[in-house]
Amino acid sequence: MKPILLQGHERSITQIKYNREGDLLFSVAKDQFVNVWYSVNGERLGTYNGHTGAVWCVDVDWDTKHVLTGSADNSCRLWDCETGKQLAVLDTNSAVRTCGFDFSGNIIMFSTDKQMGYQCYLNFFDLRDPQQIEDNQSYLSVPCSESKITSAVWGPLGEFVIAGHENGEINQFSAKSGDILTKVKEHTKQINDIQTSVDLTTVITASKDCAAKLFDSTSLEHIKTFKTERPVNSAAISPIMDHVVMGGGQEAMEVTTTSTRIGKFEARFFHAAYEEEFGRVKGHFGPINCVAFHPDGKSYSSGGEDGYVRIHYFDPQYFDFELEA
């Protein structure tokens, strides 16, 4: 399984995302670039230029028309996916940490950091109403005074957003009223990443408390826990196997004091039902900041603190492997 190395960023990768079909892979990093690649061969298709600060998040809608990015330059931007043209800039008071299109692709959400005296907000815009974009006036803005949002995804059918917080809480925010529908606290530390399964029924959280957990999207019922010895930065659910992949490692600020051998910068594969680790993939020489499965489940990608994105195609043995039961 020789990986394809994508060298298009100068700083650490912050998020990667496949489109629905999986032919494209979007990557954002702490430099100002937003890149899009052919996932099949790692060729770069193009960039979306305009941000002037670290880009924290990226999302693409279901029909790969629009791309949404959020950045530390205090803006959330909407792009035409095909042409790379910037369609809208939504200025904010603080860095944009998470962003996403809902199931229909009509509504976008993004959250801002608690920063420079500003509170953390979760904002909702309806793209069908051009006035909202023009006036930079969200139809719903939910303040989160307690603990800021550090990761967020849309739930199924666009009814709510599932947000992970700095204190380890997970909340469902209604996209209509902004109310908190369900609240759980299964993690003890910051939630670094939340990703949904391909059918959006399940979410996986990755936390600084060295564990990843599976939850039901609707009820937020806790289903499984996957434990490691290192902070988990990102986790993803395989679309075809009962597997999850987790990436993480020693925190960036502590890395200099540990050798790569001990930093445990490997992508780790766990069986979703047994909660047992069955494989690791080495390669990054820094912590892994994000992982993503290709929607066909035959490859996965990881983006690291080292600035590289690696696309890995699974060997045939991977699909035959079974834990004895």
Place this chain on the structure above:
Amino acid sequence: MEAEVEFDEGEEPSFSDPEDFEDDISDQELLGDVLREQPQEADGIDSVIVVDNVPQVGPDRLEKLKNVIHKIFSKFGKITNEFYPEADGKTKGYIFLEYSVPSHAHEAVKNADGYKLDKQHTFRVNLFTDFDKYMTISDEWEPPEKQPFKDFGNLRHWLEDPDCRDQYSVIYDSGEKTGIFSNDVKEPIEVEERARWTETYVRWSPKGTYLATFHQRGIALWGGEKFKQIQRFSHQGVQLIDFSPCERYVVTFSPLMDTKDDPQAIIIWDVLTGQKKRGFHCESSAHWPIFKWSPDGKFFARMTQDTLSIYETPSMGLLDKKSLKINGIKDFSWSPGDNIIAFWVPEDKDIPARVTLMQLPSRNEIRVRNLFNVVDCKLHWQKNGDYLCVKVDRTPKGTQGIVTNFEIFRMREKQVPVDVVEMKEGIIAFAWEPNGSRFAVLHGESPRINASFYHVKSNGKIDLIKTFDKQQANSIFWSPQGQFLVLAGLRSMNGALAFVDTSDCTMMNIAEHYMASDVEWDPTGRFVVTSVSWWSHKVDNAYWLWTFQGRLLQKNNKDRFCQLLWRPRPPSLLSQEQIKAIKKDLKKYSKIFEQKDRLSQSKASKELVDKRRSMMEEYRKYREAAMKMYQEQRPLRLELRGGVDTDELDSNVDDWEEETIEFFINEEIIPIGDL
């Protein structure tokens, strides 16, 4: 004149009280300030001492006696007053001496009590102020009240485990939690776990009967099947403890409580009764244990400047009432097998350095070895006391730098013969095989560190068996049963481990536990644990269990793991013959054990499979429920995406655009280093 006249003329008022008048003002009220300074009867008696067992002499020899007394007692301070009571022309046999200040009197009591003037006369010196104390002691001896018997169950319960599992204590969560586990090949079995059981760390007693926990207010001992509290020793701020090898006494050290007249820095306690046996002063705890115990627990010794003090149990008094005067004594240690003390004295001008072996309580010097140009000595006893190795660092004349010799004393032979092994390189570590006649040495300079193994033959010849060069090691850990050992490169050497069988000197396995800080053999020599303690390293705190051959059995990650200690076992009750017989029939036993192992293994894998099966079952159930809901929501999804079916990746193939992608293929060689 006129005034005088007037005065005379006037009626003079009478100021005098009537005859029967008594005023009601007390002296206290009138002249309290003066009275406060009034001498008291007891004033000054603080400085008075009573000396008993003084020879009874007539007037002719009184002057001589006074001279002798003066000589002895003026050492402690100026004597301002003395009194020799007499009866029938002879002194009464006790005298009173007064010093200028009470502290001198205290000093005299401390040092002159028990002073042997001659065969018949041993002084008993007391403070005069203690008179009352001794007066109130009843002449009738009252038997102490009978303490109710407390049943703590079988204190050796853990030895009755049918599978002979050993126990160990684990401190983790940065000291918040302490647990006792039974070691098992599969996974540790929890015996007991408590939060905040100890405030710092724990200790096992030498035979494993008690677990000692540390608290601000003292030490607590726990034991029995359920680890109930058995004893408590209240010693504020206790930091260090040490058990006597027989487990009868425990020595505690606290830097807080010491006062001049009530020594409390070190306290010796009776484990069974919980009584304080004796307190001692102590300035520094740098060389703990300060008191070293003889192997049978009958004696304990302490070294101070130029003296070696040996105390005996149960009286806790000085053996033969006096310390040994050994000028320049640097270090001493008890043989772990016999009541023999080894100590060494450095060179002093023309007198060579000296290693002495002394039998106790007879104080016979059974062997003295003179050494020249000595810089330093280290005493290493073999665990049974069969051998003593004195590591001698010397700077011989005409050479530069330090050379090291091992002086090997064969204790079990007549005259205690000594043989010398010369080492050409610097010594990093030395260790005797616990039950054998081999020793291991790490020598050289990093990174060229060599491990050598020697064998002491009964004829005194010391053979070099084998040297492994370029080892990553700074410590040697012998199995308690001998033969096997672990060479470990702890901490700065990243936790390199080498498992060696010294019978044929083979490396059984080479492994690593990154950043390991400790290596602990179980008391039977079957398992060894390596650990990364939170006390020395902040990440990856864990303990790993290995077989004696170096096969990794378990990795136990415990959050902020601090310390693992195996519970010691008491010595075996089997005789040498019985052990021999068992060894002879080992094949018979091993068959039984192998079968047992197979059984438990198949059971374990069955358990694992069962566990997985039930987990899968549960997960499937959840997925089915989720999928059912997913299917129900299908119309809603279609509606939201304008009627396009996106449920499957290829559900709308018709809309796909074909695109041709060129693969840019080139050959690239990526060196795969230690990524």
